[in-house]
Amino acid sequence: MAVGDGGLPFPPPGPQFTPNQPNPSARRWPPKAVIIAASVAAALLLLCCGAAAVNAVIGDNKKNAAPGVSAAAATTTAATAPTSKVPSPAASLSASASPSAIAVTMPNLVGKNAAVAQDELKRLGLTKVQLGSQDPGDSMVILAANWTVTKQSQPAESQVTTDTLIVLTCTKKA
Template sequence: MNHEPGPTTWQGQQPSPPQQPYPQQQPYPNMPPPGKPKRKLGTGAIIAITIGALVIACCGITGVAALVTGDSEPDAAPSSSPTVAAAAERDAQAPATATPAAPSSEAAPPPPATTAPATPAAPEKITMPNLKGENAAVADDKLRKLGFTNLQYGSADENDTLVIMLANWTVTKQSAKPGAKLNPDDLIVLTCTKQN
C-alpha cells in the first residue's frame, strides 16, 4: 500500500483547487455595498398620512376660494331654516323686560307691523341672438356679455368630436331659436364645425 499525502489524480499529480466560472467581481464596482433594508410604513401610518393630506387639501382649497371671492370672513347671513327665522322674528317683536318701566298714563305703542319679506325679482329674460355662421369664440363672447351663463358646445364633425379651442370652430346650429326670450341660466347648446 502506498500512503501518499492527499488524493492523487490518475497521473499522480495533486488536484488543483476548483476553479470558479468567473473571477470574483462586484457587479457594479462603484456601487456601495448594500445596507440595511429600509423599513416599510405600516397600514396605520399610511392611513394617517392620507387623512392628514386630505385635511390640508380641504383647508387649502377653502383658503384659495376665500382669496378668489374676496371674502375675509365667513358670511354671517341669517339661516334659511324656518324655525330659526321664526324664533328670531319672535324675539325681535317681544318687548324687552330687563328693567321694569315706571308706570305711565300713556299706553305702550303697538309693536311695529311686520312686513312680508321682499321676494327676489325674477331674472330678466334675455333675447337670443342669431349665431349661425359666427365664429364660436365670438358667439361665446356675445352670449356671455348678454348675461347667459350655461353654454355648451357640440361638434357636427365626424372626426373632430370635441370642441376645445372655440376660435377654430364655426356655429352651424343653436338650441334656442333667434329672438327667443330666455333666462340667463337656461342651457344653450351651440353645434359647431371645423369645416368651411
C-alpha cells in the first residue's frame, strides 16, 4: 500500500473488496481431500488392472504344473525330460511336413481382389498367406480390399500342402 498525505495508507486504484467478501476473479480449486481421494482411487484402479494383466500373462503356466512345483520348474522339466525313443533318420526327414497338412490344388488368383484371394485360400485350408506390394510408393499391403493380385508364389493348378507359405504380389487399385 502506498502512503498518502498525512501518513495514512490509501488503497490502490481498482475494485475494492472487503475481507469477508470472496474475490470473484479468484479460481476455486477443489479441496485437498478430494484431490487426495481421487489420486488414491486412480492408484488402486491401476494396481488392480496391472495385477489382472500380469495374472493373465503368467497365470496360464500354473495350470499344468504339479502341486508344489513352480511353473518355471515344470516347464524346464518337461523340456529336458529324456526320451527313451531314438528317432530314425527316416522319421526326421518326414518331420518337415506337418502330419495334418493336406494336399490341395492351388487356384489361379492373378487379377482377383487380394481380400477375395485371401478368403479363397483360407477356404482351401491354406493359412500361411502373405501379401506383398509391387508398387514402389507402397511398401506394405495394409487393407487387402484395396489391392489386386498380380503374381502368386505357387503356380496355378499345382499341388501344395496346407502348411505351404503362399506369397501374393499385389498392386494398389487406382
